[in-house]
Amino acid sequence: MIRFAAILVAVLQLLAAPAQAEDYQKFTPLLVDLPGWEAEPADGMSMDLSGQKMASATRNYQKGEAQADAAIMWGAGAAGQMPAGAGHQAMRIETGDGYFVTEAQDDFTVTRQYSRTEKSGAVMVGMGDSLMFVLNYTGLSDGEGEALARRFDWKAIKAVAK
Numbered sequence: 001m002i003r004f005a006a007i008l009v010a011v012l013q014l015l016a017a018p019a020q021a022e023d024y025q026k027f028t029p030l031l032v033d034l035p036g037w038e039a040e041p042a043d044g045m046s047m048d049l050s051g052q053k054m055a056s057a058t059r060n061y062q063k064g065e066a067q068a069d070a071a072i073m074w075g076a077g078a079a080g081q082m083p084a085g086a087g088h089q090a091m092r093i094e095t096g097d098g099y100f101v102t103e104a105q106d107d108f109t110v111t112r113q114y115s116r117t118e119k120s121g122a123v124m125v126g127m128g129d130s131l132m133f134v135l136n137y138t139g140l141s142d143g144e145g146e147a148l149a150r151r152f153d154w155k156a157i158k159a160v161a162k
Contacts, residue, residue, distance in 0.1 A: 044058060067139060072132075
């Protein structure tokens with residue numbers, strides 16, 4: 001719920017700002033089609049608030065009862081969207097209901113969370129101080145959600161942001 005609230009605040013901040021299409025549109029092609037999934041076209045928002053630029057590209061996916069929402073966030077607010085404790089150090093919290101894990105993977109800081117009772121989770125990929133990729137999913141196992149997040153080219157996302 002905290003993750004959702006943080007993302008909602010970022011989106012509301014973006015909605016209140018004038019759009020600069022060129023910023024977010026460079027990320028929309030990286031929100032790829034997923035085989036077997038239906039998806040709306042990727043969309044996004046950009047803002048510039050006194051020189052503090054931020055952009056977000058999003059795409060929603062559906063496959064039967066399963067849903068996934070992918071987002072690329074770039075700019076000053078992206079680092080603030082990573083969960084507390086999701087820095088460059090490894091961390092693992094596990095309960096009977098699920099887990100929260102942060103670790104280094106392929107030169108990225110990856111935070112994964114999963115709820116077994118809700119059959120939902122998220123994969124958050126930190127790509128430096130001002131860029132992140134997020135995949136939220138429901139109706140999937142944790143392994144399926146993680147495999148789905150890997151369908152997106154994290155290195156290409158990082159390269160486009162430079």
